[in-house]
């Protein structure tokens with residue numbers, strides 16, 4: 001496996017693996033016949049569990065830039081998780097093994113407010129506390145507006161449990177539009193998967209990378225950009241954003257970090273036999 005740490009100009013990006021998740025293809029991609037993925041098995045075999053299900057990762061990325069540590073997403077959380085056969089999330093132990101302390105995180109950015117991206121926000125106990133005690137937690141405003149609607153909270157209990165308390169604790173800021181986090185790191189709206197979905201662009205000393213959240217879940221989607229997962233909230237907009245962003249990353253030669261792709265999720269979009277292809281680092 002490629003290294004979980006890369007540098008892009010003056011920015012260090014560390015891939016963090018919280019959980020490996022297996023789902024039936026037909027449940028994750030209900031609008032795509034499962035056998036349509038078969039031609040991609042040779043190139044992307046890591047996306048198949050031994051039992052044939054879709055294997056995907058809940059990964060997070062830590063960025064070190066200008067002496068600050070930024071964490072992008074917080075995974076499925078400590079668990080244990082019934083939907084993972086009782087497995088526990090590994091984000092904190094993985095951070096520790098890679099030399100990143102919870103206390104050094106100054107910013108936590110959520111690419112979006114789905115349950116596999118907000119899980120480690122709070123530490124349990126009688127009174128929940130932020131797991132990253134010195135951090136401001138940045139929440140995409142359009143996702144906050146959507147998921148905190150009374151009629152949505154029933155479908156999004158994780159928002160009530162893991163996101164709304166951040167506001168009550170006074171550690172949350174809503175974000176929308178482009179915004180610089182450091183001189184080299186900027187958040188960029190990439191809506192479609194959710195209305196407030198954000199990606200993170202790194203431009204430093206002539207090098208470029210982008211952490212793209214849930215722009216795609218299976219590497220086949222870099223070619224088949226019209227293939228949506230069942231979790232893409234606005235299917236048409238998700239397709240449009242996926243196509244445009246991947247085209248741009250390919251044209252610029254920008255390195256991508258895609259959290260649901262095989263670990264560590266670093267790679268480039270390249271042309272092979274006329275087709276856009278995911279080439280892992």
Ligand SMILES: [Zn+2]
Pocket residue numbers: 114116117214260
């Ligand atoms: Zn996700």
